[in-house]
Amino acid sequence: MHYYEVNFDGLVGPSHNYAGLSFGNVASQKNATNIANPKQAALQGLAKMKAMHDEGLVQGVFAPHARPDLRTLRQLGFTGTDSYILNQVSRQAPHLLKACYSASSMWTANAATVSSSSDCDDNKVHFTAANLANKFHRAIEAPTTERLLKAMFNNEDSFAHHSALPSGVHFSDEGAANHMRLCDTHGHQGLNLFVYGTSSFDPSSPKPSRYPARQSLEASQAIARLHQLSESQTLFIQQNPNVIDAGVFHNDVIAVANENVMLFHEHAFLNSDEVISQITNAFQGQRPLHLIEVKEHHVGINDAVGSYLFNSQLVSLPFGGMALIAPSECQHHDQVATYLALLQQADNPISQIHYFDLNQSMQNGGGPACLRLRVPLSAKELGAVNQHCLFSTHLYHSLCQWVEKHYRDRLTETDLADISLLNECQIALDELTQMLQLGSVYDFQRE
Numbered sequence: 001m002h003y004y005e006v007n008f009d010g011l012v013g014p015s016h017n018y019a020g021l022s023f024g025n026v027a028s029q030k031n032a033t034n035i036a037n038p039k040q041a042a043l044q045g046l047a048k049m050k051a052m053h054d055e056g057l058v059q060g061v062f063a064p065h066a067r068p069d070l071r072t073l074r075q076l077g078f079t080g081t082d083s084y085i086l087n088q089v090s091r092q093a094p095h096l097l098k099a100c101y102s103a104s105s106m107w108t109a110n111a112a113t114v115s116s117s118s119d120c121d122d123n124k125v126h127f128t129a130a131n132l133a134n135k136f137h138r139a140i141e142a143p144t145t146e147r148l149l150k151a152m153f154n155n156e157d158s159f160a161h162h163s164a165l166p167s168g169v170h171f172s173d174e175g176a177a178n179h180m181r182l183c184d185t186h187g188h189q190g191l192n193l194f195v196y197g198t199s200s201f202d203p204s205s206p207k208p209s210r211y212p213a214r215q216s217l218e219a220s221q222a223i224a225r226l227h228q229l230s231e232s233q234t235l236f237i238q239q240n241p242n243v244i245d246a247g248v249f250h251n252d253v254i255a256v257a258n259e260n261v262m263l264f265h266e267h268a269f270l271n272s273d274e275v276i277s278q279i280t281n282a283f284q285g286q287r288p289l290h291l292i293e294v295k296e297h298h299v300g301i302n303d304a305v306g307s308y309l310f311n312s313q314l315v316s317l318p319f320g321g322m323a324l325i326a327p328s329e330c331q332h333h334d335q336v337a338t339y340l341a342l343l344q345q346a347d348n349p350i351s352q353i354h355y356f357d358l359n360q361s362m363q364n365g366g367g368p369a370c371l372r373l374r375v376p377l378s379a380k381e382l383g384a385v386n387q388h389c390l391f392s393t394h395l396y397h398s399l400c401q402w403v404e405k406h407y408r409d410r411l412t413e414t415d416l417a418d419i420s421l422l423n424e425c426q427i428a429l430d431e432l433t434q435m436l437q438l439g440s441v442y443d444f445q446r447e
């Protein structure tokens with residue numbers, strides 16, 4: 001049966017802003033005081049989805065979360081009307097208002113870990129929503145993510161949903177951003193690579209010293225168990241703590257894989273030579289494995305973090321070959337652009353490189369690969385997906401009109417206390433859930 005890799009891109013929410021919330025994510029901290037343009041951010045994301053769809057790939061849309069997260073603010077002791085809560089929190093705890101207003105759910109590579117039915121014992125596609133325990137503004141995402149996933153993949157014969165792992169740092173889990181899969185084609189058994197920052201239970205495990213490790217080994221192990229993955233086809237690989245300290249807060253900032261190709265930086269993993277031989281030995285595919293290592297003298301770690309080269313999407317094209325979907329920052333970085341030109345010429349399946357302007361998301365540390373959740377699906381499973389969440393030219397036009405109608409083109413911290421922003425967000429999202437036929441997934445629709 002034919003299999004597809006469907007990319008479900010996070011639609012940028014109407015409250016997209018820069019709040020400096022992610023310690024260890026260099027871009028988020030650097031741009032903390034920038035003025036955001038939510039309208040442009042959403043349109044940039046939609047342009048990428050449209051281009052992927054036009055390439056002949058199957059593309060999906062992942063709805064944003066409702067912000068501000070009033071349920072969390074009430075849980076933290078704020079009471080009264082919505083407008084009173086906004087007033088109180090903006091005076092007493094502006095950092096909480098920023099956290100509860102973040103549009104961070106746009107980075108759907110962190111929404112969940114997904115396993116192909118070809119890899120799971122029960123032949124279902126498995127989803128575990130990420131608890132995102134390391135950052136408060138992201139740790140509040142899991143309940144809505146779970147609801148959205150169930151509304152999009154609403155079929156018990158094909159899909160198995162798991163709740164987020166226990167909250168707290170021990171099982172800190174950041175989803176698919178730390179998972180790669182190597183295989184012949186999407187429908188074949190894959191080799192699952194879980195990349196973690198450190199172990200929470202083994203004090204001797206190496207750790208970064210400056211920035212936090214956001215993925216724990218024990219979280220990755222729990223997901224492999226929940227998803228019924230074969231032990232021989234699952235590897236747990238430790239990230240190099242030094243690159244975490246250089247701003248590589250997720251593996252997808254330093255490595256990307258698709259089918260039989262993995263593009264990675266020479267410093268991505270701890271004990272890299274050993275990791276490479278483990279991967280080579282465990283890979284069961286028939287096609288040649290292309291492990292493309294980018295050397296420091298070609299692209300230094302800081303240039304990789306600055307350009308987000310490895311946060312490109314690597315996709316198989318319908319008529320053969322692969323395309324690298326890179327942020328335009330790579331095109332404007334001399335050394336990286338030179339490297340990519342060489343990569344395209346070299347003997348490997350990467351035949352095309354496309355650049356996208358995702359600058360609004362990039363300024364918060366979210367490149368092309370952060371903005372999408374990959375879901376490998378057989379033709380039958382694809383038929384079981386909520387079809388209203390699959391991209392089409394018609395949906396593209398409807399979503400662009402919806403963005404034009406509801407989104408602001410300027411948002412700063414002071415706007416967050418304004419009740420009219422809250423109302424605008426709720427009206428927009430209510431309309432969106434009807435367009436995507438998601439049902440009442442948001443708290444404000446359920447109260």
Ligand SMILES: N=C(N)NCCC[C@H](NC(=O)CCC(=O)O)C(=O)O
Nearest residue numbers: 019020021022025028107109177370
């Ligand atoms: N690499 C992947 N897969 N995802 C990128 C996530 C970026 C996100 N940035 C933020 O949450 C910044 C929000 C702010 O500062 O306003 C984060 O650090 O979790």
